[in-house]
Amino acid sequence: MLSIKNLHASIEDKEILKGINLDVKAGEVHAIMGPNGSGKSTLASVLAGREDYEITQGSVDFLGNDLLSMETEERAREGLFLAFQYPVEIPGVSSTNFLKTALNQIREYRGQEPLDAVSFLSLMKEKMNLVEIDKSLLSRSLNEGFSGGEKKRNEVFQMAMLEPKLAILDETDSGLDIDALKIVANGVNTLKSKDNATIVVTHYQRLLEYIVPDFVHVLYNGKIVKSGSKDLALELEEKGYDWIKEAEPTH
Amino acid sequence: MSLTSNSIDLKQGFIRQFELFEKALNGKSLTDFHQTRKKALKAFEGLGLPDRKTENYKYTPITRSLNKKFRFDYESLGKPTISKEVVDKLLIKDLDAYNIVLINGQYSKELSSVDIELSGLEIRDFKSAYEAQPDLVGTYFAKYANFNEDPFTALNTAFSLDGTFMKVADNVVVDKPVMVYAIADANAANWAVQPRNLVIVGKNSQASIIENYISLGNEPTFTNAVSEIVLDENAYFDYYKLEMQGENAYHVGNTQVYQVRSSTFNATTISLTGSLIRNNLNVVLDDEHCEANMNGLYLLDDHQHVDNQTVVDHKKPNSLSNELYKGILGGSSTGVFNGRIYVRPNAQKTNAFQSNKNILLTDEASINAKPQLEIWADDVKCSHGATTGQLDEEQLFYLRSRGIGQQEARSLLLYAFAMDALEKVKIDVLREYIDHHINTRLNK
Numbered sequence: 001m002l003s004i005k006n007l008h009a010s011i012e013d014k015e016i017l018k019g020i021n022l023d024v025k026a027g028e029v030h031a032i033m034g035p036n037g038s039g040k041s042t043l044a045s046v047l048a049g050r051e052d053y054e055i056t057q058g059s060v061d062f063l064g065n066d067l068l069s070m071e072t073e074e075r076a077r078e079g080l081f082l083a084f085q086y087p088v089e090i091p092g093v094s095s096t097n098f099l100k101t102a103l104n105q106i107r108e109y110r111g112q113e114p115l116d117a118v119s120f121l122s123l124m125k126e127k128m129n130l131v132e133i134d135k136s137l138l139s140r141s142l143n144e145g146f147s148g149g150e151k152k153r154n155e156v157f158q159m160a161m162l163e164p165k166l167a168i169l170d171e172t173d174s175g176l177d178i179d180a181l182k183i184v185a186n187g188v189n190t191l192k193s194k195d196n197a198t199i200v201v202t203h204y205q206r207l208l209e210y211i212v213p214d215f216v217h218v219l220y221n222g223k224i225v226k227s228g229s230k231d232l233a234l235e236l237e238e239k240g241y242d243w244i245k246e247a248e249p250t251h
Numbered sequence: 252m253s254l255t256s257n258s259i260d261l262k263q264g265f266i267r268q269f270e271l272f273e274k275a276l277n278g279k280s281l282t283d284f285h286q287t288r289k290k291a292l293k294a295f296e297g298l299g300l301p302d303r304k305t306e307n308y309k310y311t312p313i314t315r316s317l318n319k320k321f322r323f324d325y326e327s328l329g330k331p332t333i334s335k336e337v338v339d340k341l342l343i344k345d346l347d348a349y350n351i352v353l354i355n356g357q358y359s360k361e362l363s364s365v366d367i368e369l370s371g372l373e374i375r376d377f378k379s380a381y382e383a384q385p386d387l388v389g390t391y392f393a394k395y396a397n398f399n400e401d402p403f404t405a406l407n408t409a410f411s412l413d414g415t416f417m418k419v420a421d422n423v424v425v426d427k428p429v430m431v432y433a434i435a436d437a438n439a440a441n442w443a444v445q446p447r448n449l450v451i452v453g454k455n456s457q458a459s460i461i462e463n464y465i466s467l468g469n470e471p472t473f474t475n476a477v478s479e480i481v482l483d484e485n486a487y488f489d490y491y492k493l494e495m496q497g498e499n500a501y502h503v504g505n506t507q508v509y510q511v512r513s514s515t516f517n518a519t520t521i522s523l524t525g526s527l528i529r530n531n532l533n534v535v536l537d538d539e540h541c542e543a544n545m546n547g548l549y550l551l552d553d554h555q556h557v558d559n560q561t562v563v564d565h566k567k568p569n570s571l572s573n574e575l576y577k578g579i580l581g582g583s584s585t586g587v588f589n590g591r592i593y594v595r596p597n598a599q600k601t602n603a604f605q606s607n608k609n610i611l612l613t614d615e616a617s618i619n620a621k622p623q624l625e626i627w628a629d630d631v632k633c634s635h636g637a638t639t640g641q642l643d644e645e646q647l648f649y650l651r652s653r654g655i656g657q658q659e660a661r662s663l664l665l666y667a668f669a670m671d672a673l674e675k676v677k678i679d680v681l682r683e684y685i686d687h688h689i690n691t692r693l694n695k
Contacts, residue, residue, distance in 0.1 A: 049648075049651075049652070051648075071657070073651045073652075073654050077654045081653075084649065084652075088648075088649040090650070090664070091667060092666075092668065097663075098653070098663070101663065102655050105655055162653065162654065
């Protein structure tokens with residue numbers, strides 16, 4: 001589904017990603033862990049198409065397309081979804097109107113008819129139950145005045161609505177209490193299928209107790225220095241990141 | 252030709268036209284009304300047209316734009332030059348209102364449809380209102396819009412003849428809005444159009460007016476409008492001004508509001524099209540517990556220029572004024588916002604708030620924002636602020652990351668930005684009409 005080869009990316013001439021290699025297949029859950037500043041969020045941003053970064057080397061194939069040559073909205077329409085670490089507040093744009101616009105633009109891209117108001121509302125209702133998000137939140141302006149937990153829940157709700165093929169969760173666990181974390185994780189697990197894939201970017205092992213990964217990768221200094229099974233996350237929890245810093249890159 | 256000699260030529264041109272105007276009045280030049288006109292012309296002679304040194308018009312080169320030899324249309328006074336079919340197309344569909352059509356400033360009885368069943372409500376042409384009740388109209392006319400201060404108020408007063416007259420007696424809730432289509436017909440010639448409106452709202456009464464400025468044809472037009480609005484105790488009045496004139500239209504509008512005890516005034520001024528627009532909105536709060544809400548929205552493109560000048564004068568204690576002007580400027584357009592708030596020495600416990608926010612879509616667009624507070628009282632709550640920025644890149648990225656296209660995402664954000672300036676628009680049909688025009692512009 002996703003194949004990253006020797007990806008290098010810089011911001012303002014400072015190289016952040018220094019040769020990332022990663023393959024993600026349908027049905028898999030990958031966790032990317034690493035200390036602060038290792039490049040985790042940069043990787044997520046580059047995949048979603050944030051223009052602040054310059055790609056200096058490498059390639060990314062997403063479902064047979066050259067991801068890096070696509071506009072941000074095209075990537076989304078092809079089925080890529082980024083759950084933001086810091087979801088943006090947009091005063092004056094209602095969550096409902098925003099989602100309806102997004103969903104129908106994606107449907108149009110795929111040659112589907114736009115959803116009528118009734119079908120859209122029943123879809124909303126169904127997905128709202130999934131992430132236990134309150135209806136009143138969705139009648140308000142997008143993310144405006146939402147608590148940290150409400151914003152993250154709204155990200156997962158959007159994911160449920162848009163049904164991406166590849167979801168990238170960028171530190172979705174940060175700032176969440178345990179109840180909110182369970183709700184978010186439950187939402188992600190319910191959406192999981194053999195046809196889609198998930199990349200969980202996190203600093204802590206805690207989230208991985210609830211979203212169990214098939215593979216864990218450790219990112220350090222712009223490279224994946226270690227990959228393994230879910231046990232690697234436990235090892236990291238136990239030993240901290242320091243022992244990884246001395247380890248040799250695996251790629 | 253230097254700007255100064257240009258402005259003198261123009262000024263002399265207007266003064267010479269006044270003589271023709273007097274002749275066209277044909278014997279009606281001995282009335283008190285005409286004495287006021289003469290005083291206003293004298294004031295205009297003294298004030299002259301603004302030039303670059305005139306502080307109040309510093310950023311708005313109106314005099315330069317007026318160098319197109321605008322004429323006053325005496326020959327066809329009161330005779331509509333536009334057919335009903337043409338006018339019908341301009342009307343806002345499904346808006347249930349008292350419809351008034353002004354053609355080149357003259358009230359057209361044929362094209363207006365004012366069928367009043369409500370007692371205590373009078374809506375008619377300014378001209379006949381003055382002729383029928385000179386004492387009443389004379390009590391208000393030119394008593395609020397000060398022709399000794401503003402040259403365009405002076406010019407309008409000197410040439411004032413017709414427009415809309417509206418009087419609401421005490422304790423009347425007017426059942427529908429008054430919709431004024433002020434049409435400048437620029438099919439045949441460069442007309443200078445000077446409508447004069449007077450609105451008097453009695454105690455405990457409620458009413459609303461929509462002024463829609465439109466132009467037809469391709470010749471340049473100059474509209475110089477004055478509206479005087481007088482609100483008695485506990486009156487509630489909504490004022491809407493829509494500016495939708497053509498590419499060759501120049502507009503100066505003076506709206507002068509006078510409020511006494513517990514009255515409320517809500518204004519929404521929306522500038523969409525027109526080459527050059529200058530709006531002067533002046534509100535005098537001359538009593539306690541008055542409230543004035545003034546919102547404005549301007550969407551500019553190409554070489555458009557819009558200048559909003561507001562003055563709120565808090566003369567007495569315990570009143571509130573709240574102002575929000577928002578602008579979206581594209582192309583090489585230029586905007587000006589100058590908001591003045593005066594709080595007089597005994598106007599304690601005044602609340603006065605003002606905000607001006609702008610989004611510049613291009614490097615060529617620019618805005619001059621100048622909020623001014625002059626406070627002589629010591630126990631007040633006042634704030635003002637102006638911001639100018641670009642579209643938020645983070646917000647844009649967020650929307651696009653959900654599959655929304657660049658253009659659609661921009662429109663969504665700009666529409667959201669514009670919306671809070673429209674929160675005082677309470678008439679649903681009007682709101683839809685404005686929404687439609689804003690969306691069309693933003694999706695361009």
